[in-house]
Amino acid sequence: MKSTEEIFALLKEKFGDAVLQVNTKLPKEAVIEIDPLQITKICWFLRDTEELLFDNLMLLTGVDDSNGEKIKLDDGTTETKGGTLTVVYHLESMTLKHKLVLRVSTNRDNPEVETVCKVWACANWHEREAYDMFGIKFLNHPDLRRILMPYDWEGGFPLRKDYTNPEFYHGMKVPY
Amino acid sequence: MGLLDKQFNDDNIVLTTVEDILNWARLSSLWQMSFGLACCAIEMMATSASHYDFDRFGVIPRPSPRQADIIIISGTVTFKMATRIKRIYEQMPDPKYIISMGSCSNCGGPYWEHGYHVLKGIDRVIPVDVYVPGCPPRPEALLDGLLTLQNKIRNESLVKKTV
Numbered sequence: 382m383k384s385t386e387e388i389f390a391l392l393k394e395k396f397g398d399a400v401l402q403v404n405t406k407l408p409k410e411a412v413i414e415i416d417p418l419q420i421t422k423i424c425w426f427l428r429d430t431e432e433l434l435f436d437n438l439m440l441l442t443g444v445d446d447s448n449g450e451k452i453k454l455d456d457g458t459t460e461t462k463g464g465t466l467t468v469v470y471h472l473e474s475m476t477l478k479h480k481l482v483l484r485v486s487t488n489r490d491n492p493e494v495e496t497v498c499k500v501w502a503c504a505n506w507h508e509r510e511a512y513d514m515f516g517i518k519f520l521n522h523p524d525l526r527r528i529l530m531p532y533d534w535e536g537g538f539p540l541r542k543d544y545t546n547p548e549f550y551h552g553m554k555v556p557y
Numbered sequence: 558m559g560l561l562d563k564q565f566n567d568d569n570i571v572l573t574t575v576e577d578i579l580n581w582a583r584l585s586s587l588w589q590m591s592f593g594l595a596c597c598a599i600e601m602m603a604t605s606a607s608h609y610d611f612d613r614f615g616v617i618p619r620p621s622p623r624q625a626d627i628i629i630i631s632g633t634v635t636f637k638m639a640t641r642i643k644r645i646y647e648q649m650p651d652p653k654y655i656i657s658m659g660s661c662s663n664c665g666g667p668y669w670e671h672g673y674h675v676l677k678g679i680d681r682v683i684p685v686d687v688y689v690p691g692c693p694p695r696p697e698a699l700l701d702g703l704l705t706l707q708n709k710i711r712n713e714s715l716v717k718k719t720v
Binding site: 529530531536539544546550551553554555556557 | 636637639640664665669670673674676677681682
C-alpha cells in the first residue's frame with residue numbers, strides 16, 4: 382500500500398513537469414494534478430509498475446469548473462468564456478488495496494485530453510460519456526461518438542453550466 | 558344483458574347491432590404491445606402478473622406492433638425513444654389506442670424543468686386516449702385506466718363522430 386504523497390513523489394521523479402502538483406488540503410482523498418496531454422504514459426506507468434499495480438479504473442468523469450468569464454447575453458442566458466473543464470480519474474489496485482485520484486484540467490474553449498482507453502478498456506464508454514455531456518475531446522479515442530444523447534443532437538453539451546435547451550429536436554418541442 | 562337486445566329460447570340466436578358487437582369484441586380483447594420504458598413498466602408487469610391479472614380483461618402482451626391494439630407508454634420518454642415510439646405507433650393496425658401511464662409520459666414528470674433529454678408528454682408525438690396519473694401508478698390505477706378506455710370504446714360509433 383502506498384499513500385498519495387508517496388505516489389506523487391514517485392511520479393514526480395519519473396515524469397517531472399508532466400506531474401503538476403498534489404493537493405492534500407481536501408476534506409477527502411488527496412488529488413494529483415497531471416498535464417492533460419501526458420496522462421496516457423503516466424497511466425501506463427501506474428498500471429504496470431510492480432509497487433503500484435492500479436488495475437482498476439473505478440470512475441472517469443468530467444467536471445465543469447465554471448471559473449471562466451461569464452457573459453450575459455441579450456436573451457437573459459449566460460455564456461461562459463475561458464476557464465477550465467476537468468477530468469477526474471479514480472483508480473484502485475485490487476491486488477495491493479490502495480486507491481488514487483488523478484485530475485487533469487484543460488481549457489474550456491478547446492478541451493483536449495489524451496485517452497486512457499488502451500490502458501483500461503472500460504475507459505472507452507466513460508470517455509464517450511464525458512464527451513457527450515461536457516464536450517471534452519479525448520485524443521486518439523477509437524470511437525468518440527455520443528453515448529447517451531441522440532447521435533444527431535445539435536443542442537450542445539447538457540452538463541455544461543451555461544447549457545440552454547434548444548427550442549426543437551426533430552419537430553418535438555423541448556422546453557416544458 | 559347489455560350487449561344483447563333480446564335472448565331467444567334457442568341459445569344459438571342473439572340479436573344485437575353491428576356497432577355493439579364490434580365495440581364489444583374490441584374492448585374485450587385489447588392486445589397490448591409488449592413495451593416498457595422505466596419504473597412504470599415494473600408496475601405494468603405487476604398488473605400483468607397473477608395478482609392483478611390483466612388477462613381477465615383480455616389484455617395479452619404481443620411481441621409485435623402488427624398484432625397489437627393498445628400501447629401503454631409506461632415510463633420516461635426520452636427524445637431518442639420518442640422517435641422509436643412514433644414508429645411503433647405507426648406500425649400498429651387501426652383501430653389503435655394509447656394509455657399514457659405515469660407522470661413522465663403525461664407531462665415530463667420530475668424532468669419537466671431540467672430534463673434536457675426528456676419529451677415533456679407523449680401527447681406531443683402521438684394522440685393519447687387515457688392518462689393514468691401517478692409516479693408510478695399502482696396496478697389498481699392502471700386497471701382503472703384500462704376500464705376507462707373500455708368505456709370509451711363501448712361508446713364508439715361507426716357513423717357518428719365520437720370523442
